[in-house]
Amino acid sequence: MSSEYDATETLDVKGQSCPMPIVKTKQAIDDLESGDLLEVVATDSGSMSDIQGWAAGTSGVELLDQVEDDDLYTHYVKKTE
Amino acid sequence: MSTDNPTPSADDADPASDAAELQALRERVDELEASLSELDDGNEQQKLTIVATQGSFDMAYPPLILGSTAAAFGWDVVVFHTFWGLDILHEKKSKNLKLSAVGNPNMPMPNALAAIPGMDRMATRMMEKKIDENGTATIEELIDLSLETGVDLQACQMTVELMDYDEDDFYDGVTTGVGAATALQHMAESDIQLLV
Numbered sequence: 001m002s003s004e005y006d007a008t009e010t011l012d013v014k015g016q017s018c019p020m021p022i023v024k025t026k027q028a029i030d031d032l033e034s035g036d037l038l039e040v041v042a043t044d045s046g047s048m049s050d051i052q053g054w055a056a057g058t059s060g061v062e063l064l065d066q067v068e069d070d071d072l073y074t075h076y077v078k079k080t081e
Numbered sequence: 082m083s084t085d086n087p088t089p090s091a092d093d094a095d096p097a098s099d100a101a102e103l104q105a106l107r108e109r110v111d112e113l114e115a116s117l118s119e120l121d122d123g124n125e126q127q128k129l130t131i132v133a134t135q136g137s138f139d140m141a142y143p144p145l146i147l148g149s150t151a152a153a154f155g156w157d158v159v160v161f162h163t164f165w166g167l168d169i170l171h172e173k174k175s176k177n178l179k180l181s182a183v184g185n186p187n188m189p190m191p192n193a194l195a196a197i198p199g200m201d202r203m204a205t206r207m208m209e210k211k212i213d214e215n216g217t218a219t220i221e222e223l224i225d226l227s228l229e230t231g232v233d234l235q236a237c238q239m240t241v242e243l244m245d246y247d248e249d250d251f252y253d254g255v256t257t258g259v260g261a262a263t264a265l266q267h268m269a270e271s272d273i274q275l276l277v
Contacts, residue, residue, distance in 0.1 A: 015216040016216045016218070017215055017216045017217050017218075018146065018150075018217075019146050019149050019150040019153070019218075019223075020216075020218055022150055022153050023149050023150065023152075023153045023226055023230060025153070026152075026153035026154075026230070027153075027230070043216075044216070054150075054153060054154060057154050058153075058154055058155060059155075
């Protein structure tokens with residue numbers, strides 16, 4: 001797992017599939033402050049494309065990075081507003 | 082911009098009526114600008130309307146998954162439930178939705194076998210097991226999630242009465258007392274409309 005990012009909060013959605021990773025990410029972002037960084041750890045391979053699409057279509061969030069490591073997909077989402 | 086305003090000729094130039102006309106034009110421009118800015122505001126939030134007409138186990142998933150995901154995008158979402166789609170919102174029935182084994186080309190059995198009593202229940206159990214193994218949310222979880230994220234789950238009043246259901250049969254937070262006109266109004270304003 002990458003230690004390059006200093007995440008404010010980590011959301012564990014391992015074992016959950018669509019739409020849970022997206023919906024839970026949205027809820028976790030809502031609870032954070034502007035400038036905070038959310039780390040989302042998922043096992044759903046669809047989350048790679050879904051988090052990208054969600055971040056692109058949602059204002060106030062920025063997808064900084066996505067890391068694929070074995071069967072673990074980690075996403076770094078920054079709250080910008 | 083419109084170019085068909087008549088140009089007053091030098092003969093009928095009347096300073097008083099010119100001033101009044103100019104004032105009227107200014108007011109009209111202000112009005113148009115105001116309505117334009119209202120339109121811009123309205124475009125910021127996307128809208129989705131789904132009409133859910135089916136109450137089988139498999140058909141309950143698409144509206145709930147798309148609705149809750151759209152809410153995660155910050156969209157304004159209405160799911161209008163009518164006919165068998167009402168069963169998804171029915172607190173008791175939603176826990177007992179069935180997958181049909183008959184006429185289902187994905188079932189690994191001929192229709193004659195699928196029609197045997199108990200086959201629907203068996204098919205549903207198999208699907209429930211797969212859903213659990215895959216980490217897919219249950220219908221109940223998705224309903225809770227949808228309500229929690231602000232999806233407006235509506236129960237069509239006409240079919241509520243047709244099916245002899247009561248408002249109290251539905252999950253807390255379900256909108257009742259709405260009809261086709263309410264659904265159409267949201268559809269007309271929506272960017273996406275789906276019939277499931």
